[in-house]
Amino acid sequence: MKNATSTTNRSTGRNVLGTSALRPDGVAKTQGNFAFSSDFQAENMLWGATLRSPHPHARVVSIDPTEAWKIAGVEAIIFADDVPGKATYGLIASDQPVFARDVVRYMGEPVAAVAADHPETCRRALAAIKVVYEQLPVLSDMDAAIDPSTPAIHPDGNVIRHQRIVSGDPNIVGDVVVEGTYEIGMQDQAFLGLEAALAYPDPGGAGVELVVATQWLHEDRKQIADCLGLSPEKVRLVLGGVGGAFGAREDISLQVHTCLLALRTGRPVKVQYSREESFFGHVHRHPGRIHLRHHADRSGKLVKVEGWMKLDGGAYASTSAAVLINGITHLQGPYACDNAVLDAWATRTNNPPCGAMRGFGVVQACFAHEGQMDRLAEALGMSPVDIRLVNAMKTGDKLFTGQVVDSVAPVARCIRETADIPLPPEPSRVTGSLELPGGSGRTSDPGHIRRGVGWGVSIKNLMYSEGFDDSAEAKCTLADGVATLKFATAEVGQGFVVLAQQIARTVLGVDTVILDTIDTQIGSAGSTSASRQTWMSGGAVDGACRLVRERLFEHVAHLHNLDPLQLVIEGTEIVDTLGPLRVAVADASTGLRIEQTFLHRHRATEELDENGQGNCHVAFAFVAHRAVVDVDTDLGLVKVVQIATAQDVGQVLNPMALLGQIEGGIAQGLGLAVMEEIVVDDGIVRNPSFTDYLLPTALDAPDVVAIPIEEYEPLAPLGAKGVGEPPCISVTPAIVAAIRNATGRAIMRTPVRPQDICLAD
């Protein structure tokens, strides 16, 4: 299978920026022809599989592979001692072993891997490896992890990071004070394309090529090369088709294992996880507990926010330290307030490791601050809309960190335009209607339904923070009227492939834009995360195309004895703004080959000091959500009827892609509100399957009415803000607020379970 790299223009207009240009991979994906990472095969290929710990915390007493070696078709069995380079990896701290050696710290931790002629041979080999464990006490509680008297379960200790924010006057007191403790369950990214990779060893084991579904090729390469004991240029990564990511592909999962097996056997090795293994193979969204006390004056204006946030990072650090900073720096929400005293901890426990997921710490923060805004409104006798409008942040306001928000910040406009969206019609009056809560189970009659309305508004940082050297590179080649783009930007479903083509068509006036293979044969694009690729890789592609255009203009100007500054692109033509010249780009570039590379960087950020002060973020985006729910209050079942939203997006570059992000993000936030949770019981995962980890179906998805708030962002290369994360952040608190509104119950935890609604606390 070969993935499409170019599209022909199907519509009558040109698919430039601002149009709903179709994705180059769209037809193949809808027809089932797109090669996802799991579809790759190689001649003489072996299959690999991973042996995982059944225990959340245990000493590895012994490992005996004797019986596994007796199985015909087994070609390699590898353990911790077979890792030639660094024994550990990690995105921020290198604290996670490639294979556990003496101790396993979470259920599902890799202990060994095998390569064999067939997946079933692998399964039998794994079952035949005898591992003797001695179970150890399980640390599963965040407070116990913070308690210094608890024995450390890892040499790096049980607190991954602690951060404090002290801002303004810590002793000031408001006229009205409300407080609450909020709890967030562990959500899974649940991408549909399971982890898969295929490694090709170089002759003699000098290097390796890995085709893999990932979010960040170059970071993977660095960590893989370290563990393999190879220099990075000996490790080449090619992006396999990626079926969703949402943060779960930012960490190493099967990459090192696959390469090790290929290098050990000298044959191509493919590893692909099942859905169950996927639940153990990648990090999840941090579960958390947050306590906030909000002070306000009688007009509702915030005076101070104080409290604490605890996020459970599980057994290994992953990105917990960065998630924590995102969490604590967003606890104020999209509201102006000068004074704060906040503490936050990311803990290490024997629970599954947690890391990046869409929203990255802000989802948890938002659930708490939005609950607090509603409590304030109630205490003051204000409406949920008014309390938010009174406090709405605007450009120039200062965050608790001392950073001034200089992004476009149309918070009040997001709220007002959301409020103006008409409410949906009354609930169905038909008994057993699929539209009622309970859906196909036909549990509800119309008389049992109460409707509720709730609000959520959020602020989300864009790009990486805290001084991280965050850049993206792209190369543009123009030859004979055709542009070719090369970048290492992971296309994970978000649609950068179509955006890149739109940019090139707009800047260069070409119609055909070929996308080169996405691999490590060019500089890093950074991660497809943090809502950053439109800004970062979009900026890089834009920059490379502009450099090419400059060369092209110089060439044309020279031929016609003009000043290149007189020339502009109009449609597909080069036009002299001061004279009659008008030449098609295709003609002007015939016989030429112009190649330019551009490295885009955002402005520098700083680390926070001990009081949480510093310009740690690059820019911000805002969104408002209003949820309408129908609740069967006796059974505790919920139907989310409508989500109205107005989102601060900067310039709209592709309306259809934007709507896709909004609707998808809302579905994911709805999942966290009413059904999605990895149930962990003393370190044991109880529901690692789609039978019991419930994702919203079409019948659960609400009507979405979305309004883009289009205000050009001067900080952004294309005037466009990242739009991937905001849709999933405040929708969760909006839905939970609507359930509170329908039921009159406090409901401090998400996802909301039926018993939280209908049984006594």
Added chain:
Amino acid sequence: MSVHVPTSLTEAIDLLVANPTARLLSGGTDTMVEVNFNRSKPESVIALRRIAALREYTVDSDRIVIGAGVPYAMMEKGPLAAALPALAAAARTVGSPQIRAAGTLGGNLGTCSPAGDGLPVLAALDATINLRSPRGPRAVPFAEFMTGVKRNSRAVDEIIESVSISPTTGFQDYAKVGVRNAMVISVASVCFVHDTGSSSVRIALGAVGPTIIRAREAEQWLQSQVDASQQLPSHDKLVAEFAQRVAAAARPIDDHRSTAAYRRHAIEVLARRLYLRSTQ
């Protein structure tokens, strides 16, 4: 793994006698999940899908017979749905359209999960399970068929041939609670049948015990309070007490899907609602 694809029941029975440990496959919506999770590695499979007789049903005035291979999709509408509205309602809650096209009543009975969506209906309708073996046919009342969690009284050489149900007059309905609006495993389900013809009320509970539970004490209490040959009265006190008695029959557990307390509560709510639906 050997896979046999018989085209007649006789052939299937012969194959089963020759391969007593073979897994009978009828839809595969349970078996394939087990195989995919590596919990089961059948050495031999007898796939029953090509046996045309198992995929037939008959609706007569005194007896409805549903072949064990009839998929749920065929119960959702048409003559079966008209004759057995509770079964149709249960069928519509099974998985997705794809699963309903594959999954069968025979498969549901073979697995005998307490959360099997069709089973409370069979319990409430006093269905008979028709089995066949080299020794001949055997008819077992549902109440004696399901013996525990995923256990039934099918002998190793028996194949589930069909289910027989006596039609009822009056009301029947089914409702199921899951934590999602579609495609979800039951947390609690109830089938309620009011048969004016036999002056009886029958109520069966799913997913709240090791087997499907008939709330017989509640049924008998209600029959002692009302004239079940007529439409049931709808006064609050009566309905509330009936629902409480039904809930008392449940034997739910706490697990990752729900809590025992919620399941018992849901049974009470569903019993009350289905009762009241019968009076409208």
